[in-house]
Amino acid sequence: MQNSARSSRVTVSADGRGLVSQAGAVLLWETLRVTGLGRGLSAALEPWRAPRAVHDPGKIVADLAAALALGGDCLADIAVLREQPALAGPVASDPVVSRLVTMLAAGGPAALAAIRAARSAARERAWALAGGAAPGGDGGPVVIDLDATIVIAHSEKEQAAPTWKKTFDLLTELAVASSQFRGRVA
Numbered sequence: 001m002q003n004s005a006r007s008s009r010v011t012v013s014a015d016g017r018g019l020v021s022q023a024g025a026v027l028l029w030e031t032l033r034v035t036g037l038g039r040g041l042s043a044a045l046e047p048w049r050a051p052r053a054v055h056d057p058g059k060i061v062a063d064l065a066a067a068l069a070l071g072g073d074c075l076a077d078i079a080v081l082r083e084q085p086a087l088a089g090p091v092a093s094d095p096v097v098s099r100l101v102t103m104l105a106a107g108g109p110a111a112l113a114a115i116r117a118a119r120s121a122a123r124e125r126a127w128a129l130a131g132g133a134a135p136g137g138d139g140g141p142v143v144i145d146l147d148a149t150i151v152i153a154h155s156e157k158e159q160a161a162p163t164w165k166k167t168f169d170l171l172t173e174l175a176v177a178s179s180q181f182r183g184r185v186a
Contacts, residue, residue: 022080025066026087032062035126040118048103048111055092060100061115063091075101 032038041058048057066088067078075097081088092100104111127134136142 022070022084022087025070025081028066028069029062029088031126032122034129035122037118037122038062040121041115044114044118045104045111047114048100048107050099050103053096055090055096057100057104058118059089060092060097061104063088064097 029038038058041061042056043058045057045061063078063081064075067081070077070080072078072080076094078091078094078097082091085091104115107114127137130137132138
């Protein structure tokens with residue numbers, strides 16, 4: 001099977017020529033290439049490829065992930081990639097994307113397992129490539145920084161502090177509520 005992803009090299013320069021929007025997605029596509037996630041998704045999702053399909057289901061899923069990373073919040077937001085064929089290569093139309101998502105949803109646990117297996121293999125490759133430079137590769141802790149969901153309404157609690165946006169995040173609310181609960185139980 002031939003992958004329909006872009007095959008030309010992208011050169012980054014500061015000369016102001018050849019400007020493109022969504023260039024940040026190049027890092028995502030390079031990560032797909034280096035880790036093998038693009039090939040893995042293509043192979044894993046082959047059973048969900050329509051008989052005469054032009055677009056590779058693995059590429060469609062990767063494009064959806066890139067659109068999401070670029071700020072999209074619905075399937076139609078894949079259009080931002082379609083506008084940059086030199087960067088994204090051929091991008092499936094909205095109806096094709098919708099049909100694939102419907103087929104994957106109908107596939108249920110099997111489709112999820114296929115995607116998870118491809119993602120797991122790519123993650124192992126990424127950690128292997130990083131070697132000792134990988135987070136935790138030196139035996140130290142791996143720090144995970146979670147973003148919080150902003151909630152507009154909150155209750156006044158001890159030690160609750162607003163975020164820099166002058167709102168309260170859900171993680172802070174839960175942490176304060178949990179500490180107050182433990183204090184009552186103890």
